[in-house]
Amino acid sequence: MVAPRELGEGPQPDLWSAATRTTGPAKAPRPHYHGHRDRLRDRAAATLDALPDYELLELHLFRAIPRGDVKPLAKALIARFGSLAAVLAASPAELKTVAGVGEAVARDLKLLHQTSLRVGREAVGRRTVITSWSQLLAYVKLALAHEPREQFRVLFLDKKNQLIADELMNRGTVDHAPVYPREVVRRALELSSSAVILVHNHPSGDPTPSAADIQMTREVVDAGRPLRVAVHDHLVVGRDGVASFRALGLF
Structure with a gap:
């Protein structure tokens, strides 16, 4: 005859396993972003x-x-x-x-x-620059307002003032990008461009033209005049906006 076991003697039932078999494992809380x-x-x-x-x-x-x-x-x-x-x-x-x-x-x-x-450039290129001026300003701001270094770009236009090309002519430091007026005019002649818009950025954020900007612009104007390459404007781009030399009466 087998004697009954006292409590605590021999193997004991696995109470946790029994509980989980009955109720299932505890569910992890859903992440706060669930379904976001x-x-x-x-x-x-x-x-x-x-x-x-x-x-x-x-x-x-x-x-x-x-x-x-x-x-x-x-x-x-x-x-x-x-x-x-x-x-x-x-x-x-x-x-x-x-x-x-x-x-x-x-x-x-x-x-x-x-x-x-590319979408911005396409919007500018489909019409004359004069009739798409707001798109042009939006495009140059998107392209240059947050660049950490100065870039000097040139928009080359045909006789109808439609965009032929937007080219990076030089990339510089945080406060200077060298510009060679003769190179600007030479490239305009290669592209059969009759007018250009100069564009560069101020990484400081302030688009106010500097004395050096004004002098450089006059040099490009002077270099292009004998060859009938006109400078329509010079745009200076900063995080705070876009400054137009023509609107400011600087040339």
């Missing part, structure tokens, strides 16, 4: 105009980062560079200084920037 992507997509489908910049950036980040919460990254990018436009204008190396930005994200953001530039 679907909600944001629904709002975007209703109206993109109402979305703040960081949410537009989130929607684009979904492409390169297919899972997880990208809202903190979108906000970090805008905080680091100051605006959505500045995020898109940043170089891949600069973008990668933000935690969470890898090769795929940097490439996607630069793709968006380049697409925006």
Whole structure:
């Protein structure tokens, strides 16, 4: 005859296993961002105009980062560079200084920037510059307002004042880009361009023309006059706006 066991003797039942077999394992709490992507997509489908910049950036980040919460990254990018436009204008190396930005994200953001530039250039190129002046100002601001170094660009126009080419003539330092007036005129003759618009940026953000800017512009005007290459304007681009030499009465 087998004697009954006292409590505590021999193997004991696995109470936890028994409980989980009855009730199932405890469920992990849902992440706070659960369903956020679907909600944001629904709002975007209703109206993109109402979305703040960081949410537009989130929607684009979904492409390169297919899972997880990208809202903190979108906000970090805008905080680091100051605006959505500045995020898109940043170089891949600069973008990668933000935690969470890898090769795929940097490439996607630069793709968006380049697409925006081409759309802006196309809008300017389809009509005469005079009748698309607001598009021209928007284009040069998008292209140069957030560049960290000075760039000197020239817009070459035909006899109808339509855009033939937008070319980078020189890239300089944070406060200077060398300009060679004869090179500007030589390139205009190569392209059969009868007029040019000079464009450069001030990385400081203030588009006010400097004394050096005014002197350089006069030299280009003088170099082009004998060869019938006119200078229609000189635009100085900064984060605070675009200054027009012609509007300021500087030549």
